[in-house]
Amino acid sequence: MQPIHELLSRIQWDKDFALADFMIGFYDRVEEHIIRKPLKELQFDKNDHYFFHFLDDEYEEHCVPLHRIKEVFRNGERIWHREH
DSSP states (O other): OOOHHHHHHHHHHOTTGGGSOEEEEEEETTTTEEEEEEGGGOBOOTTOSSEEEEEOTTOOEEEEEGGGEEEEEETTEEEEEOOO
């Protein structure tokens, strides 16, 4: 299985591949289930290869480790997953 950081790098640098709509599914420890967010709503710091950030509905920022990413969808089709 391709490591998640390699897939995220491909999305960032392969412009033809990145033309699609991506959805990221990550495990939320509080809710105890997978949460799916459009990739465009997530922020990845170029200097931080371990976390991503997003704002919830109340505009509170959350920091999520990359190892909690469990699935990636491209145009609605699951292209990557890790066992829960």
